[in-house]
Amino acid sequence: MTELAKAYTRGRGFEETGPNSEIVSVIIMATARTVVNPEQHKREQIGDYAVSPGTLYGWSLVEVQTLNRYRRKAM
DSSP states (O other): OHHHHHHHHTTTTEETTEEOHHHHHHHHHHHHHHHHOTTOOOOEEETTEEEOTTGGGGOOHHHHHHHHTTOOOOO
């Protein structure tokens, strides 16, 4: 999960010692969720926005929102 988070944010939020506390919380939540439910068959929806299983490397909507604060986007 750490490498997936690092790839998703393109390294932002990571120092030589590792990820910052927000990214660590995402890694812990995603790891715990995957261990409990490796199938990840739950669809998440907030308003018109929906995330299907397997979308976005298996991140939940809350995790994606947190990671997007660090993600570098092309201009």
